[in-house]
Amino acid sequence: MSETTVANTLRRPRGPRKVASPPKSPKTVPDDEAVNAIDTSYLETLLGYNARRAALAVIGVFLERMAPFGLRPVDFSVLTLIAHNPGITSRQICAALDILPPNLVGMVRSLDQRGLIERRPHPSDRRAQGLHLSPSGKKLQKNAQSTATQLEADVASRLSAKELDTLKSLLHRVYAR
Amino acid sequence: MSETTVANTLRRPRGPRKVASPPKSPKTVPDDEAVNAIDTSYLETLLGYNARRAALAVIGVFLERMAPFGLRPVDFSVLTLIAHNPGITSRQICAALDILPPNLVGMVRSLDQRGLIERRPHPSDRRAQGLHLSPSGKKLQKNAQSTATQLEADVASRLSAKELDTLKSLLHRVYAR
DNA sequence: TATTGTTATACTCTATAACTATA
DNA sequence: TATAGTTATAGAGTATAACAATA
Numbered sequence: 001m002s003e004t005t006v007a008n009t010l011r012r013p014r015g016p017r018k019v020a021s022p023p024k025s026p027k028t029v030p031d032d033e034a035v036n037a038i039d040t041s042y043l044e045t046l047l048g049y050n051a052r053r054a055a056l057a058v059i060g061v062f063l064e065r066m067a068p069f070g071l072r073p074v075d076f077s078v079l080t081l082i083a084h085n086p087g088i089t090s091r092q093i094c095a096a097l098d099i100l101p102p103n104l105v106g107m108v109r110s111l112d113q114r115g116l117i118e119r120r121p122h123p124s125d126r127r128a129q130g131l132h133l134s135p136s137g138k139k140l141q142k143n144a145q146s147t148a149t150q151l152e153a154d155v156a157s158r159l160s161a162k163e164l165d166t167l168k169s170l171l172h173r174v175y176a177r
Numbered sequence: 178m179s180e181t182t183v184a185n186t187l188r189r190p191r192g193p194r195k196v197a198s199p200p201k202s203p204k205t206v207p208d209d210e211a212v213n214a215i216d217t218s219y220l221e222t223l224l225g226y227n228a229r230r231a232a233l234a235v236i237g238v239f240l241e242r243m244a245p246f247g248l249r250p251v252d253f254s255v256l257t258l259i260a261h262n263p264g265i266t267s268r269q270i271c272a273a274l275d276i277l278p279p280n281l282v283g284m285v286r287s288l289d290q291r292g293l294i295e296r297r298p299h300p301s302d303r304r305a306q307g308l309h310l311s312p313s314g315k316k317l318q319k320n321a322q323s324t325a326t327q328l329e330a331d332v333a334s335r336l337s338a339k340e341l342d343t344l345k346s347l348l349h350r351v352y353a354r
Numbered sequence: 355t356a357t358t359g360t361t362a363t364a365c366t367c368t369a370t371a372a373c374t375a376t377a
Numbered sequence: 378t379a380t381a382g383t384t385a386t387a388g389a390g391t392a393t394a395a396c397a398a399t400a
Contacts (some may be wrong), residue, residue: 012296015209038262038269039261040273041261042257045326047329047345048236049248050344050348050352052228054228055228055229058225058228058351059225059229062225066229077226078219085215089347091381092215096215102382103368127375127376127381128376145219152223152225153222159350162245164224165348167314167344168227170344170347172221172231173232174229268358277392278358279360279391279393280391282361292375303398303400304358304398304399305357305358
């Protein structure tokens, strides 16, 4: 597959999603002349289409709830990887999240400047640096992780706990190597 | 949710996905000093993470197989909407795919210049124009749709037909209003 | 007064090349 | 010779404002 990052972007929310509606037409017209209800049924049979729309739905809620923490999805992912893998290097984060090294530099620098992480000399490779959470970083990450977990349950509230597990398992089998 | 487009991007494939690996370390070190295997288990419990990775996996294959048609995911979506909704307007496509009008202009112009679509006067609104596939556009869309359908089966080959149906249904319930 | 299609433009995200210090 | 982190920069995607024509 194309090695595109898993991390996502921070975008300002716009309005609620619009529903397709045609220009006002007082009289009924043939289906191939003016469309009164858009047929998206074929696209909805596509896994890629559904997966992307679902991902965007989750990310939308994520952006709202994580805004107080000042974390985009990618920042949360990086912070969480460091939390669960103290001493991880930038290169390892890049490999795990499919981020290109030049694009991670600014994120790490930003987290560092915010005092959320510390860069320590790597114990066995003087080129590298081990990344660690600071005390405030640990606190923030813990709160953010709780928020993320709660968010999951809310955004998938139409699904039972068992269905949600099934969904995540099936998704994992699609992309796992 | 944030109203981000469902349409996706065309990116050149890079190499195969790398696996996280630490700098060479001859001796075993404590877990919090140098990480030898990156723990991504928490991220993998997140629906958004799994959905996005799965979407990217599908899109990666999509990009490869659709390259001969010169279609990115968004182009295929637009072409398919026109095929299934002849006479659809640009605004309706924007609403259905969460694309902003200024960003659709270039795509429609490109499809027009390639002779794949025709812009006809809208029967009841002289501001709008009805979009239709040309004969060559119909041929291309038909082939592309077959490719997309086949692609789905291949990319989800680890899933049974029933599991794939379940997956798409669950995804739909996550994002459907 | 609102909407369709459009231009111009800014901002964000993603990708490539190349450099330095070290392995 | 290869790799970690970095800089600079190019390219693609996404966003807002504003306009003419029409509703």
